[in-house]
Amino acid sequence: MSTKAPSESRPIAPTPQWLQALLLLAPAGVWLALLLVIPTLLIFELSLVPNIKPGDLVNPSGLGNYWRIFQSDVLNVIGRSLLFATGTTLLCLLMGFPVAYWIALLSPKRWRNLLLLAFVLPLWTSSLLRSYAWISILRPTGVLNTLLTSLGLPTLDLLNRSPAVFIGMTYSLLPYMVLILYASLEKLDRRFLEAAADLGATPPQAFWKVTVPQTLPGIAAGSLLVFITGLGDFINPELLGGTSSMTAARLIYNQFLGATQNWGFGSALSMVLILAVSLAIALLIKYGDKNASSL
């Protein structure tokens, strides 16, 4: 008979428990350590070697790569990544909230899951192919412009410029925003809304004073997810952008598989990206703690 344990979280107990824990946690732990933690440490070390090229000896010697990030062209690229990510997050919020609201609160109850699934279904197909589809749509001779010309309207020059990148990124990330907002809105207690209406609040007032505060954690989580994913996006700026669309991900890519081949600088940029993302999450947690009671 095994010993009776009083609670869920057991302290380190005699050998059988210890062995159990090891068997459960060791395989994944080893995998993560080898292929995630150690590589991250390696690129941290690599980032401390300025001007390294393949074949060179690695000797951490300084922060030269990090100082390089403050040069105007690199700051330009980082700024652009932030712009794309922020803009996409706002667009996804504006476009996703009504959809999530409708599915969660206003649509017939039986259809809710199906509607949500239908909205999210395009996520299941390759994101590359969907971005390629946008190329076909936004080209000077593509679907959109052919339609506009047939209606006698002037053509839109969208592809290979920032507007196309925003469209592509918003398209890729909107389902995620809707999913997270839906989860939050589903838990909304409608009695609050009814009470607000009874107390004389207009619909906009009820929205801003009841709905939004209640769903703030969902808004924050959704925005964070979209922002982080958008920050590291490679495909959309690459396929839909033009000569002024280089983002951080592409700049890092160029340091390893492109002409520049400066692995040290690429590593430094990667570390900065990781730091930026960690900062965003830390901010969420700090802000989220304030609202912990609303969950």
Add this chain to the structure above:
Amino acid sequence: MTSMADLTRLHLSRSRRRFLQTSIAGLSGIALSSCGWTLAKVQTDQVRQGASDELHVYTWSNYVDQELIDAFRSQTGIKVISDVFDSNETMLATFQAGKARTYSIIYPSDYKVSQMVKLGYLSELDHSRLDGLQNILPRFQKSVHDSGNRFSVPVSWGTTGLIYNSEKLTEPPTDWNYLWTHKDKLTRRLTLMDDVREVIGAVLRSLGYSYNSTDPQQIKQAYEKLQELKPAITTFTTDAWRDQLLAGDLSIAMGYSADAVNVINQNPKLKYVIPTSGTSLWSDTMVIPKTAPNPDAAYAWLSFMLQPEVAARVTERLFFATPNEAAFNQLPDTLKNNVTLFPPQNLLDKAETVAPLDKSILELYEKYWTKLTSS
């Protein structure tokens, strides 16, 4: 989704982890640095033997097609799998980043060969295993980059120029400067190649300097001139302009002569022009890296491509000029006289070959290229 408790734990774990991470990094940094590990050293002494009936080829777009693969297979029984790159720099970068052990045949341009030889990546060719080398035109046999064909076998050559839609451009271009003088008409209907040496070289040439200028002032001038043109450029692309030009999305593109003949064949309204101020005369070669998993198949491929019939058929189908004299003689007259494929000597005299440059100068080129593409 995530509970606040989870995220709080995450936050705490992060601050502790950060501390641990930096300390471990510091320690490991010290430890590893004392070991002095070399970054991405291509291990030319450890060769992994690959499947004997498979040959991996790393080449330019449109150099290897299904018919060629099938012909090779029926002759030797070896299956060819080809991967594509769009610039020599990309090819070298992926080679050094770990793909070295994959390919038995690579197609670098002539000027890249000398760099790869210096880096010790290429194996010296055993001429006794290759028959047909004598058919190669003398000027390619004595190329300044690899005299005597010790490491490389030339497979194609050509020029870089402008391909334009003569229906859309009533005034045809004659030189690189056309792009600047007609910027308004061409805006958003123009692409340049995604190749630092070709683009900066072309602009240097349009300013009257050499394609391989080592003068920082001249390179800076070229960069500034490119910045002027940048708002009008749709994208930098070496291959994708072909579909776009055919579809009508573009009026003019910078491209290789081989690709030009290809698209002109599909739409006779398109024309190719070699800029009068001069252009680059390139030559692509086949090499066997030291890390090749299947050198025997590689030699079979080289011998196969040197066969005059094969080279002639390839030129007829894929439209890159062959340096193989015996193959040239087998071509139909329409191709022999095609000025785009085989330009006359007076035009060739004005062309320059891209030359390998010193590391520090190359870095200058890279720096300006990065500034151009990231601004």
Add this chain to the structure above:
Amino acid sequence: MQAPSKSPLRISWQALFSVLMFGFMYLPILVLGFYSFNQSPNSAQWGGFTLSWYVKFFNDSRILSALSDSLTVAFCAVGISAIIGTLMAVGLARYRFPGKQLYQGASYLPLIIPDIAIAVSTLVFLAVIAVPLSLWTIVAAHTVFCLSYVAFVVSTRLVNLNPHLEEAAQDLGATPYQSLVRVLLPELMPAIVSGCLLAFVLSMDDFLIASFTAGGGATTLPMEIFSRIRTSVKPDINALSVVLMVASGAVALIAETIRYRSEKKRLQ
């Protein structure tokens, strides 16, 4: 925004907007479908119905081998991570030990670090230990984020689970192994399945990590598609898109049906 409408005829602006958004989501898919049946595949005008692009697609050995490589990687990575990810989630939920915060932080890392950073660090690591790149290096790299996703989904379900089930089983004489497999696992199965589906989709869709860790002739589907878009697109790519969409739609519907049925069963 108003409270739920009681009159069936009043259509809220949210509903109209949502219809518009649904259209937005499906527009690219419809366009690809249109092109896949269009005789002239590069023009936006209808040139006639044809199935030739589908025939071309099924004869395109490069695409088919890329598809098979992608599927191999996805199945292997998800298979491995289903097991070790679930074990990890169970272990983390049950035990306290020194360094647990560290471990847990590491397990969340793949969910938040951008793909490019993971790709770069894996490449550097493989270069340092001089492991030649191949299909299996892609599998190894994909397993990292797959197991994080599986563990994440399973752990959210574990939190909602009755903590005393396993105890009860052990009190009745089951060994720890039996209680894990016979009691806990069936309860976790829906979460494991949905975690695996999520991980599968992400693995099939990954471009950056595969680009950096592929070697030895292995090419995944996203790598092949990207290379084609950058050089020259053959029309059979539209046929490929439609085939993939239909396949993933079918899988999604089956997954949803299973989930729906198991929910009903659970609530009975």
